[in-house]
Amino acid sequence: MTRTQWAALTAVVLALVFAGTATVASAARDDGTAAASAAAPSSDSADAGFARDMAVHHQQAVEMSFIVRDGTDDEDVRRLAYDIANTQANQRGMLMGWLDLWGLPKVExxxxxxxxxxxxxxxxGMEGMDHGDAGHExxxxxxxxxxxxxxxxDQLRKARGKAAEILYxxxxxxxxxGGVSMAQGCVRLCSNGTEKSLAEGMVAAQQSELSLMADLLAxxxxxART
Incomplete structure (x- = not known):
């Protein structure tokens, strides 16, 4: 297995491990009380806000990954794109499912x-981003x-070969x-233990992928642009 394959596999495994053990971690965070673990967050809570916003954030990552798949034949980039699309599509499904479970709207x-x-x-956060929307407009x-x-x-859709790989x-x-900063915000602000554990898994997996992408760019x- 090459270094690139190993790094990509590690990122996916980290995400799955954290998501798979989320229920156990939730019990610990909720101090073992059934009432705390069963309570649904309010619609204006950090738990609901993170679920909504990260679902949108993830959807674009999936879209970009499918775009680059058609723009290059490079196996390393295509493999990374597949891993990102697969992992973030699954996580998006979990986030949307929690909103349904909590009886909350997917759009507020x-x-x-x-x-x-x-x-x-x-x-x-770790990237120096203010959590109060980071001044983003x-x-x-x-x-x-x-x-x-x-x-x-649109530029990514039109790019081909090496240009597509670099832009992606x-x-x-x-x-x-941006996703790491959001996930770190949930770790601090969310009250649902299962969601906090998923956010921790996102931080670990995406930081691993950031390192891999820096190598691929080099x-x-x-x-990177920033």
């Missing part, structure tokens, strides 16, 4: 994306930090940095 009218992160006291289809714009997605890796690097004589 009148609520801005990332509003749930304003519940913190101005702390910064929705523009050209970019609803949250790290998300690509419509223009960037750069866009996905930005995307993962192999192509490029680097």
């Amino acid at each position: 009218a009148g609520t801005e994306p990332m509003a749930w992160m304003a519940q913190t006291d101005g702390m910064k 929705a523009h050209d289809g970019s609803l949250m930090p790290g998300m690509a714009t419509r223009t960037e997605l 890796l750069q866009l996905m690097t930005d995307h993962h940095k 192999e192509r004589g490029a680097k």
Whole structure:
């Protein structure tokens, strides 16, 4: 197994391990009380906000991964794209399923994306991103930090070969940095133990993929945009 294959496999395994053990971790965080674990969060809670926003964030990662699959024959990039699409599609299903389980809407009218992160006291994540929406303004289809714009997605659709690989890796690097910050916010702010465990798994897996993408960019004589 090559270094690239091993790194990609490690990222997927980390996500699955954290998601698979989430129920056990939830019991510990809820102090063993059935009432705490059974209580559904409110619609304006960090738990619900994270589930909604990360589901949208993940959906774009899946979309970009399918786009690059058709834009290059490079096996390393296609394998990474497959792993990201598969992992984030599964996680998105979990997030949407929790909203259904809690009886909460998947879209909250009148609520801005990332509003749930304003519940913190101005702390910064590992990427130096303010959790109170990081000063991000929705523009050209970019609803949250790290998300690509419509223009960037169009550029990715048109790119081929090495150009497609580099652009995908750069866009996905930005995307993962935003996703890691959001997941770290949930670890601090969410009350549901199962969701917090999934968020921890996202942080570990996406940080591993960030390292892999930096290597793949370097192999192509490029680097991350930020």
